[in-house]
């Protein structure tokens with residue numbers, strides 16, 4: 001397995017969930033990975049487990065200077081940066097009238113401004129690498145099909161979709177070999193999902209059944225299924241693909 005051979009990736013949210021699965025898949029496919037996360041201990045533990053082609057750096061995606069430091073740390077450790085996976089994100093319920101105002105600002109800061117800062121910090125390093133590069137932003141089924149009761153999350157993910165397409169067009173127009181794509185997961189079995197499943201909002205069995213029912217394939221997805229899509233889009237196999245919406249949602253975004 002060598003789809004990522006020679007690639008050096010920076011993965012935000014790499015300590016657990018989808019980000020951790022992406023980091024594992026990149027190393028398994030022959031690449032190197034820098035795990036950036038606010039949970040540095042967990043990121044470091046995963047990096048140790050993955051071996052010499054993995055390392056960890058403290059990263060709060062809300063801070064541009066931390067992104068710049070993470071990019072510099074990646075170049076210092078692995079010699080270049082050729083892949084950025086913007087995966088860190090949060091999802092908490094709240095409507096436009098009853099959600100805490102703080103939730104709006106925090107969700108936009110992490111889910112939308114975070115990837116903006118990530119791309120701003122990474123693109124100059126990618127240009128400097130002189131190699132074909134790729135950015136993969138994690139959206140959501142909700143970016144294609146906004147949902148009730150998650151106003152900030154819906155806005156952040158549809159906003160990220162517009163940002164992804166704008167940057168893809170911009171980089172292509174400038175003739176830069178940097179592709180920018182999106183992966184849209186449905187409900188995926190990660191700590192984020194488990195937190196909601198056991199939140200007490202309903203019985204865990206009902207929550208699982210209700211989530212599964214919003215996906216025509218009638219199940220929850222696994223982080224490894226999302227990771228495979230990210231690795232494909234990050235690899236040169238996807239060399240003519242930019243600005244795309246790649247769904248990993250069991251058909252959830254096209255259900256009737």
Ligand SMILES: NC(=O)c1ccc[n+]([C@@H]2O[C@H](COP(=O)([O-])OP(=O)(O)OC[C@H]3O[C@@H](n4cnc5c(N)ncnc54)[C@H](O)[C@@H]3O)[C@@H](O)[C@H]2O)c1
Nearest residue numbers: 013015016017018038060061088089140187188190191192
């Ligand atoms: N799990 C799902 O059902 C699902 C569905 C659709 C989209 N997504 C998206 O996938 C991405 C990953 O979700 P997940 O389920 O793996 O979440 P998770 O909560 O299981 O893991 C998220 C990771 O991001 C890190 N993180 C959170 N805030 C951060 C910050 N400010 N800076 C840096 N790191 C930060 C956390 O420490 C954690 O390691 C998110 O963007 C999420 O919106 C998840």
